């Protein structure tokens with residue numbers, strides 16, 4: 164009863180129980196963070212909290228969130244970017260916390276995990292089979308078809324064993340083509356009331372369980388869909404904790420990105436062809452052929468103006484899809500098979516129609532008023548070919564987050580990397596929060612060089628950096644190779660390769676190479692395998708998780724790779740004492756979304772490079788540098804072989820985004836330090 168819970172122990176007292184249960188010791192930053200989260204919940208003021216590795220931040224937000232849920236008999240949502248963190252919360256932290264807090268709270272808190280519908284087996288599809296996809300490329304390939312067939316058979320067997328139907332629980336996993344045969348999107352679902360197996364539906368069971376739980380763990384994509392859709396996806400909630408918040412903007416952008424291809428149009432035509440007048444469906448098919456011709460003639464890349472042929476093709480597609488939707492009519496009394504076919508057709512037609520409308524609306528005369536960026540991709544001749552497609556993505560997700568997340572729920576955003584250049588304002592702006600009323604320490608340049616507009620009506624929030632229990636200055640060196648020439652366009656230069664070889668020799672292996680492109684990672688691997696005596700693994704040679712496992716098991720081994728390694732490697736101990744960064748990780752100049760965002764900032768009179776490119780680089784660089792210290796005893800060097808970190812105007816902003824390592828430009832000092840660490844490390 165709420166009355167019985169009106170005198171629940173304080174957040175601080177509950178944290179003591181929680182820390183005891185997990186066998187840890189009280190940490191200053193963790194207590195500070197837990198109390199700040201508790202205050203945010205009491206006051207309704209949003210909170211951005213940077214908590215370095217080793218703070219124990221999941222406990223610091225779970226404890227006050229659980230207390231809130233039990234006291235108010237409400238649900239708190241916790242959103243993560245990665246499956247790894249989701250698993251850690253659901254399999255490790257929450258079960259232990261639930262037991263530890265049962266006595267002080269008077270009942271055991273409950274929790275559930277909730278994902279998008281496509282992540283659960285659809286029992287209706289399992290029973291009735293998926294509709295045929297004749298032009299699915301996998302089915303043309305006999306070998307792939309038999310592989311997919313075997314996977315689907317396994318999925319059918321699994322459907323009678325699994326208790327959750329959750330795709331992530333299927334080990335080993337299956338290909339996307341196979342999964343598509345047994346899962347539906349929210350739009351394709353018949354709806355529990357009409358579905359003949361609705362009472363056994365895994366997605367519905369997960370939703371019902373989430374509706375009853377104190378804590379619901381979800382991911383940023385579903386959080387974004389909940390914000391984007393008019394209907395409710397997540398249970399009613401007034402508190403959201405966003406962990407791995409440095410990824411929020413990218414994940415929400417992905418969820419709000421759409422694409423149009425000719426195969427989508429022919430699939431939509433096929434689906435509705437059996438249900439409506441053939442002449443109406445044929446018009447859509449012809450419109451798709453028109454798009455194919457236009458795309459074949461168009462160069463890949465960002466589009467700043469709508470070319471007349473593409474505009475014409477999109478208009479015809481929009482109108483033809485609309486005619487099909489009208490002919491399809493609204494839902495009616497019909498048997499389940501017909502209802503299923505109609506639902507599938509409507510879902511595909513809606514996608515085609517809505518994307519064509521959005522593409523046509525994207526080209527406002529005034530650049531400063533545009534909301535979306537459009538680009539064309541054509542990977543037909545790449546190693547993993549894809550047919551040409553037109554894409555449309557939001558230039559900013561600030562308005563969406565502000566109106567649909569911050570306006571609805573008290574929000575706590577947390578990560579080890581939020582205070583870029585020493586201040587929260589850069590990311591806050593991207594989230595749609597106004598400039599901080601209580602500015603955090605002013606460091607050497609923030610990413611936005613113009614003062615932010617006054618926004619007294621904006622959501623109230625505060626920023627807090629609880630630091631890290633790690634002593635970065637004593638245990639780590641930031642080495643910037645200032646003497647090297649700035650990186651060029653033609654791959655890694657000889658001096659950079661020499662520098663890498665010398666650093667790896669001094670470290671005795673133990674190196675993680677974070678490269679800005681796969682091409683650079685491969686070049687370094689090929690050239691250095693002849694120059695250093697230690698084994699070098701390269702991303703792509705095997706599954707990344709296996710490569711990271713080999714790297715962690717043998718301290719002499721090095722691992723080179725690109726993007727996913729910048730954020731995904733967690734190897735404590737002496738197997739990793741050197742992090743190499745070949746160049747500052749700015750977005751590629753031809754990245755359509757980043758370059759359009761840059762231009763949009765410039766059109767409003769701001770500095771696009773600092774606001775977009777430098778922010779992107781600062782986030783990734785901080786994540787990359789964060790690979791070095793994963794446990795209290797970890798020691799080593801982050802070596803940045805891009806002299807611009809020391810010499811460029813924006814260098815101060817980037818350096819201030821990194822953990823506070825001891826800085827040097829002297830290669831001799833660094834190599835001596837690495838040799839000493841190598842000699843002291845157990846082999």
Ligand code: SF4
Pocket residue numbers: 280284285286287288347351352353354355358359360361363364365366367
């Ligand atoms: S309710 Fe929807 S998702 Fe669930 S089994 Fe039926 S069709 Fe599939």
